[in-house]
Amino acid sequence: MRIQLIRYAHARSGDKGDTANVGVIARKPEYYPLLVKYLTAERVAEHFAGICMGRVERFELPNLCALNFLLHESLGGGGTKSLKNDAQGKTLSSVMLRMELDLDDTP
């Protein structure tokens, strides 16, 4: 089945220089394994193609049922250099949650 991430997770994003971080948190503990399985660094890199020009790193926080992603080279240079309306990546959480995932399992 195909799901949209926003139903199963919430998120917050921010900046460190030209790197954006997007923290993705499972809305219920039982959704966390789905995030671990399907929301891979590769899938996120594919979704952010054209936005993230560098690599994507993923970190797991099972204690918070959350994943943290670092999207390198995503903010048009970052800081006052960036010409982006969203130079700090504040809305990349929304971009992440709009993602659709094809699941083998039923959540």
Place this chain on the structure above:
Amino acid sequence: MRPSIRIASGQGFWGDLLNAPVDQVRKGPIDYLVMDYLAEVTMSILQKQKLKDPALGYARDLVPLIAEILPDIVSRGIRVITNGGGVNPVACRDALFDVARQKGIHGLKIGVVRGDDILLNVDELMASGATLANMETEAPLSSIRNRLISANVYFGAAPIVEALQQGAHIVITGRTTDTGLTLAPMIHEFGWSMNDWDRLASGTIAGHILECGAQASGGNFLADWKSVPDLAHVGFPIAEAFPDGTFVITKHHGTGGLVSEATVKEQLLYELGDPTSYITPDCVADFTTIRLEGTSPDHVRVWGIKGSPATEFYKVSMAYHDGYTAVGTLTYAWPDAVTKARAADRILRIRLADLGLSYEEIRTELLGLDSCFGPRSVEIADPNEVVLRIGVRGQNRDAVERFGREIAPLVLTGPPSVTGFAGGRPKPSEVVAYWPALIRKSLVSPIVETATL
């Protein structure tokens, strides 16, 4: 020892709700008020202000704020800790002493933490072996040395603790970590040792939760923002800390907003890197050890945090000139708003090229259509309006200035049904680029001074 202390977040950044610290002081019990004013580019702005006037260079919002709350904090024994001293904490202290004089308050003790500003010592430090190379790109500082605007070491909780131990009612620092502001009173009150890594990590993580103000108490809450009550009167977060390192995130009774497991989790993930290695001058905190539980409405208990030894380095935040930018906007209306905006963008780019102007980057976004989602934007059929937003960046100020002069003519020389050109030509603004580096702790020392009025 007190059984617990209540540390209140008063500001999440310079420009945050002016009344938030006043509410924290007046709407319920607190022991400490902590206020973070310094973003990475803030130091360079303050350095420029200080160049123009040696009595400036600190967060000037602090002066009217302290004037407002000084009688309350004195009568109730609330202590204030802030990094709003910027690049001139001594001038900030003197301004606050003036306020106290005007209010007829005697015996006020203010602690100042300085020594973080190494702008004038950079060459000397490099001669002593500091490379100050860019910690992300590894480029040597020599590549931007002559464009440097500010250079500040991030100190941690230790010098703030020293000021508190000297009896300061108000502690004003230069560049200290946001987390150190919250950790320091815990170390001071509970007598934690500076190598009790688990407790230091707990206080650090409490600081991370408080450092962005209401982002932990219902602001910018993506999980379910509609359920947050009365954001108009949002209560800023408070950490009630206990000697064993446990703390409870809460807010004053009767204020708006929400403190829940979800609001705290969102803030924990904010601006996080590797969660197992959150490095501060005080310790290395492990976010994967955090346990949390909502215990009652607007109370979230946090415990179980593990830490490890601090590194031998301080982070240094430097800023340097890197050219100019200008950004202009125009609004196009139905029909074919998007097509018109794109045509205007093409026309402008042709005119700039005809003038022989070139830039490091020209960026076009259509607000209402694609500025947030970029290539992931969803098609919208013939919207009512879009805002064309074009920005340029380059080292040549004249070229950037000329771009600003070429935007307005589009109103009469481009596609129709266009408006929104108010506020004059976009002016070039300086790019202040960020240069993060590391320096051995042995090379720099914080200076702590307390003075009594």
